[in-house]
Amino acid sequence: MTRAWPRPAAGEPVAAGVGAAGQGEEWAGLAADRMEPVAYGLILVLYRPQHEHLKHLLTLSAQCPCLVVVDNTEAPDPGVAVRLEQARIPLLRNFNQGGLAGAYNRGADWLQARSCELMFLLDQDSVLREGFFEAMLGACAALHGTPFIVGPKIYETQLDRYMPALDPAAAWPRPVALTESQSGLVPSLCVISSGSAISMAAWQRMGRFREDYFIEYIDVEYALRGWHLGVPAYVNTAAVLEQKAGAIxxxxxxxxxxxxxxxxxxxxxxxxxxxxxxxxxxxxxxxxxxxxxxxxxxxxxxxxxxxxxxxxxxxxxxxxxxxxxxxxxxxxxxxxxxxxxx
Structure with missing residues (x-):
């Protein structure tokens, strides 16, 4: 049986709590006396954000009401905290401790404390095409009750093409071409972290991202760890994320x-x-x-x-x-x- 992932009421604030002592993190945002459980949430990581990143962030908050922002900048701009507080969006400061892996882990701790069943990961430079969350939630509903990782189909704008999946059953890593018209879930040896959805059942089985990696291949290692522990990874060909890798x-x-x-x-x-x-x-x-x-x-x-x-x-x-x-x-x-x- 599939289930729909219910959305929190639009405009309903989700407040920040108090950070765990000794983890080197400073928690900012809204104060709260209680933690409301949520069905799904989005962790958005900022790093030295510009105006366009904050504008994009506000758009995302309307699409995914349970949004938590992790500012991974070593010396955060106080103006970012002011803007997010005005928009009633919770903010965690990570100061780049553990790199991108550490930022995702801090956000996951925040969502796990609110009994979140499904968490999305996103970096500030990724662009989600229309209908992204609806397509991802629909795919995840079909997998509900099992541990899983679902990533979107990646469109590399500089190459003007979709990046392939990798067949996990092949003896040698075999690319699986993805097309515009494709739909459904494609098993893949790995998926990129940005845009991915991780069920809390998978998170509890697999544990945290490796902070000793800091950046690069944290998602590859996590997906390989998942296959090793019986947690499959899929590419959802109905959801598209646009990215730019380097300066191609x-x-x-x-x-x-x-x-x-x-x-x-x-x-x-x-x-x-x-x-x-x-x-x-x-x-x-x-x-x-x-x-x-x-x-x-x-x-x-x-x-x-x-x-x-x-x-x-x-x-x-x-x-x-x-x-x-x-x-x-x-x-x-x-x-x-x-x-x-x-």
């Missing part, structure tokens, strides 16, 4: 993303570490290493600052193989300072 430049059939060196470090390190964590899928690590070689070739052929970026890939690969995780600034402070300037 086409070169014939190929393209380069022009990510900075510090992002390249996290990509290489976390990719290798995540794929090694689940040895039952023997083909993942060789496939991941081939992908890294392809990315390194793209950097060497097409990108500026290639020496620093290739160095970042090599050090990230070494750290990932040895399990040396955490923030780049803590692991390699001199290189971090140099790469942040590039």
């Amino acid at each position: 430049v086409r070169h014939g059939r190929h393209y380069s993303t022009h990510h900075p060196a510090w992002r390249r470090y996290y990509m290489a390190r976390n990719a290798v570490h995540a794929l090694r964590c689940y040895p039952r899928r023997h083909s993942l690590l060789p496939a991941g290493l081939l992908l890294l070689c392809y990315q390194a070739l793209g950097v060497a052929c097409f990108e500026t600052g290639r020496c620093q970026k290739l160095l970042a890939l090599l050090i990230g690969l070494s750290d990932g193989l040895r399990g040396r995780l955490g923030r780049l600034e803590d692991r390699h402070p001199v290189l971090a300072a140099r790469w942040r300037r590039v």
Whole structure:
């Protein structure tokens, strides 16, 4: 039997509570004497938000009344808190502790305290197409009562195409092409975090995002962990999220993303570490290493600052193989300072 996920009454405020001591977080927003249970909620992560991000946020609050914002900026702008308080939107300050993973974890704690059954994740740069929540809630209703992760179909605007799913049953990671007219759920080895819906049953079985990854591959590791623990991941082809990955430049059939060196470090390190964590899928690590070689070739052929970026890939690969995780600034402070300037 399927069920509909009821919406909280439009305009009904959802108030912030008091943060857990010792977790390095500051909670702002509305004070409340009680916590109202909610059927589903949205965690929106901000990082150095601009005016257009706050405008987008206010639009989202009308689409998903149970919205909690996590400001992940190291030195938050007090004006953001003022605007959200005026709009009666709860705000959590995370100060980039644990990176994007930490921000999602803080928001999940807030929703879990309110007995939320389904939580959506979103970053500030993602754009949801019309009917997104209706399509996602409809798909999740069909899975109600089971642990699951459902991600949207991703449209990469710079490539003008939908990104493929990955067949979880294939011996070697096999892309599954997604089209405009497709509908239904497609099992996928992984889904991106932004736009995804995670059932609370899945969250309770799988646990939190890895904060020692900080950023990059936190969603890949989480989905692989889910398959390992019996929690499937799907792409909902009826819901579309538009994204821009880096600053993509086409070169014939190929393209380069022009990510900075510090992002390249996290990509290489976390990719290798995540794929090694689940040895039952023997083909993942060789496939991941081939992908890294392809990315390194793209950097060497097409990108500026290639020496620093290739160095970042090599050090990230070494750290990932040895399990040396955490923030780049803590692991390699001199290189971090140099790469942040590039």
